[in-house]
Amino acid sequence: MTWIHIFLLSAIQGWCAALEITHFNVPRFVDRKEDAVLECAFGLQAREQLQSVKWYHIDHLGGMREFYSFQPGRNPPAKTYKLPGVFVAMRHSNIRRVLLRRVSLNTTGTYRCEVTAKSNPGFDSKNLQANMVVLELPKSDPVISGGLRQYHMGERLELNCTSPRSYPPTSLKWFINDQEHESEEEFPLRHGSKNGLYRSRIGLNITVHMNLFKYGKIRIECVGEIEDGIIQGMSQGSSHQIETIRLPEALKRERSEVFVVPLVSSSPNSQKSKIFCLVITLMISLRPSWTILLNL
Incomplete structure (x- = not known):
C-alpha cells in the first residue's frame, strides 16, 4: 500500500468518524406556561475533544442571541444568559438537553444547537435548528x-x-x-x-x-x-x-x-289586544249585576 492510499484511507476514516449531531429535537408546538425540552446529542471521533455546546434563540426579526452554553473546561461548565421569555432550569439541563420553564409567547422562535470540537488541526463545528411556536388554545367555549x-x-x-x-x-x-x-x-x-x-x-x-x-x-x-x-x-x-x-x-x-x-x-300588540278584549267581555258579562246594585 502506497503512502497515497494510506493518506486517502485515513482521510475517509476521519471524515466518517467526524463530529456529528446524532439526535436533535425542538418541540414544534408548546402550550403556554408548560415546560419545553430541547435535545441535542452528538458523537465525536477519538481524536476530537469537545470544546462547547451552545444554544441560540433567533427571533422573528432574525436577531440571534445565546442563552445557554456548556464548556467542559469551564468551572462550572454550564452557564445561562438572560433572555426575555427563555428561562433555563439549570438543575435539569446538561450537555445534551436544555429544559425551558413555563414558556410564554416570547419563547416562540427558532432554536439552534451548535456543537464545536477541537481537532488536529483546528476546530470542527456542526449546528442544527428548528422552529418552536408557543400557543394558548381556548380552554372554554365562546x-x-x-x-x-x-x-x-x-x-x-x-x-x-x-x-x-x-x-x-x-x-x-x-x-x-x-x-x-x-x-x-x-x-x-x-x-x-x-x-x-x-x-x-x-x-x-x-x-x-x-x-x-x-x-x-x-x-x-x-x-x-x-x-x-x-x-x-x-x-x-x-x-x-x-x-x-x-x-x-x-x-x-x-x-x-x-x-x-x-x-x-x-x-x-296582538297579545295586548287579547287582554283588552278579555277585560271588555268580563265587564259586559257583569253588567246585569251592576244594574241591580244601582236599582237598590
Whole structure:
C-alpha cells in the first residue's frame, strides 16, 4: 500500500468518524406556561475533544442571541444568559438537553444547537435548528351574551359572542339553524398588553320572523376556531425569511355555544289586544249585576 492510499484511507476514516449531531429535537408546538425540552446529542471521533455546546434563540426579526452554553473546561461548565421569555432550569439541563420553564409567547422562535470540537488541526463545528411556536388554545367555549327569554314577531334580536383569550386569535362565526350567517358587526381584536393573548367578539342583529323558525324554534350557534397561519421569521445562515406555520387539524378543534329562541305565536300588540278584549267581555258579562246594585 502506497503512502497515497494510506493518506486517502485515513482521510475517509476521519471524515466518517467526524463530529456529528446524532439526535436533535425542538418541540414544534408548546402550550403556554408548560415546560419545553430541547435535545441535542452528538458523537465525536477519538481524536476530537469537545470544546462547547451552545444554544441560540433567533427571533422573528432574525436577531440571534445565546442563552445557554456548556464548556467542559469551564468551572462550572454550564452557564445561562438572560433572555426575555427563555428561562433555563439549570438543575435539569446538561450537555445534551436544555429544559425551558413555563414558556410564554416570547419563547416562540427558532432554536439552534451548535456543537464545536477541537481537532488536529483546528476546530470542527456542526449546528442544527428548528422552529418552536408557543400557543394558548381556548380552554372554554365562546360566550353568547344579550338576548331575551322570548321574542315576538317583528322584534329585533341582538346578541354578542365573545371568545376566551387565545393565541393565535380565535375566529368566530354565527350559524342560524346550522346555516352560516354573516356577522353584522365585528369588533376589533383585543390584544392583552401583558400576556399577548387575543380576545375576539362579534355581534348579531336580526329581525324575528316566521321564516327563521325551524321545528318551532330558532337555533343560533356561535362557533370559534383558532385561526390558521402563524407568521414567523426563519433564519438560515446569512439569510432571513418569513414563513407561514400551519397548525395541525387536531389543534384547531371548534368550540361553540348555542342560543335557542322558542316560537311565540303572537306579537306584543296582538297579545295586548287579547287582554283588552278579555277585560271588555268580563265587564259586559257583569253588567246585569251592576244594574241591580244601582236599582237598590
